Amino acid sequence: MKPTLFSPLRAGALDLSNRVVMAPLTRNRATGTVPTPLMVKYYLQRADPVRGAGLIVSEGAIINPQAQGYADVPGLFRTEQLDGWKQITRAVHAVGGKIVCQLWHVGRLSHTLLQPGGGAPVAPSAIRADARTYVIDAEGHGSFVPTSEPRALQRHEIPDLVHDYAAAARNAVQSAGFDGVEIHGANGYLLEQFLKSSANQRTDDYGGSIENRARLMLEVTRAVADAVGHDRVGIRLSPVTPANGISEANPQPLFDYLIRQLAPLGLAYVHVIEGATGGPREVPGCPFDYAALKAAYRQAGGHGAWMVNNGYNPQSAASAIASGYADLVSFGKPFISMPDLTERMRRGGPYQGVDQATMFGGGVKGYTDYPALPA
Numbered sequence: 001m002k003p004t005l006f007s008p009l010r011a012g013a014l015d016l017s018n019r020v021v022m023a024p025l026t027r028n029r030a031t032g033t034v035p036t037p038l039m040v041k042y043y044l045q046r047a048d049p050v051r052g053a054g055l056i057v058s059e060g061a062i063i064n065p066q067a068q069g070y071a072d073v074p075g076l077f078r079t080e081q082l083d084g085w086k087q088i089t090r091a092v093h094a095v096g097g098k099i100v101c102q103l104w105h106v107g108r109l110s111h112t113l114l115q116p117g118g119g120a121p122v123a124p125s126a127i128r129a130d131a132r133t134y135v136i137d138a139e140g141h142g143s144f145v146p147t148s149e150p151r152a153l154q155r156h157e158i159p160d161l162v163h164d165y166a167a168a169a170r171n172a173v174q175s176a177g178f179d180g181v182e183i184h185g186a187n188g189y190l191l192e193q194f195l196k197s198s199a200n201q202r203t204d205d206y207g208g209s210i211e212n213r214a215r216l217m218l219e220v221t222r223a224v225a226d227a228v229g230h231d232r233v234g235i236r237l238s239p240v241t242p243a244n245g246i247s248e249a250n251p252q253p254l255f256d257y258l259i260r261q262l263a264p265l266g267l268a269y270v271h272v273i274e275g276a277t278g279g280p281r282e283v284p285g286c287p288f289d290y291a292a293l294k295a296a297y298r299q300a301g302g303h304g305a306w307m308v309n310n311g312y313n314p315q316s317a318a319s320a321i322a323s324g325y326a327d328l329v330s331f332g333k334p335f336i337s338m339p340d341l342t343e344r345m346r347r348g349g350p351y352q353g354v355d356q357a358t359m360f361g362g363g364v365k366g367y368t369d370y371p372a373l374p375a
Helices: 037-045 081-094 157-173 190-196 210-227 249-265 290-299 314-322 334-339 341-347
Strands: 010-011 014-016 020-022 057-060 098-106 132-136 142-146 179-184 233-237 269-273 305-309 327-333
Touching: 020 341, 037 081, 081 098, 081 157, 098 157, 142 290, 157 179, 157 210, 179 190, 179 210, 190 210, 210 233, 210 249, 233 249, 249 290, 269 290, 314 327, 327 334, 334 341
Parallel strands: 020 057, 020 327, 057 098, 098 179, 179 233, 233 269, 269 305, 305 327
Antiparallel strands: 010 014, 132 142
């Protein structure tokens, strides 16, 4: 019998009740980088293993103070942050849900207002991103502003960065109670900045060749897997997204190399954004063969679940699972407005849209007040 969206799946150490995944979603409601009681309710609403997500991937959590690029995002390096996350994971587990924490460093996508001591954001090279970030002024008003000019990470700083990823992973699993972690290697953030040539013009062993540009992402993945167990680690990739001013002239060989290096690490899953993040599935002038990417992973010995994302609807998601193209499908914005998305797909609807005005920052409105279907 062919699997469906509602079939169970084991992904590494994760026993999932269905194949519908809640994608990571930045919501900017962690006051002072500390998860709040309101966030407990938000995640709990989406955690039911029958009506909601088989797996929740948390919003990105910054691995250290320098990793912050947006106001009011949660962290993983202070006791009060871990205590706040612990309330969330306990609530999710109490109803039988599963949740992993996304490990995040924004790199150059930040502002001096958000950096320790007002310093410059760090990046592989001192190339400013054509992007904006979210800050909150002294009066408490949020707004999007251009990112600041970054500085290039020095070679001697990189081992500490890798250490901070591993420490954040241990904090997430051992202290905060997450079932695992997802490494954010997508959407133009730090690890992808090292990976892609538009942001990386280094001349040391972290720049230039495909092997050198992939080095940091691989070092981080190995360190995180050593810290919490390979079968509790996923990684998110976005081969062709132009998000946050990132680009790569020849992505297929780059990602084929990367995925073959990731394959032997025994990860729980690989999470692939197909096309432009939150946009079209086909990026003009940038063709990419996602089936070939998966084939390269399997041929190199990768057994992790294959998770796909971007632009899927109930019909295309069901087809992706039934055909074997994917093992899991993640949904972002639909889980914002429909906490019981899986139940709605099982019933064939009804579906409801997102209030764009309340996506980032604020309180209850547009966060925990979306209605669910009657049981």
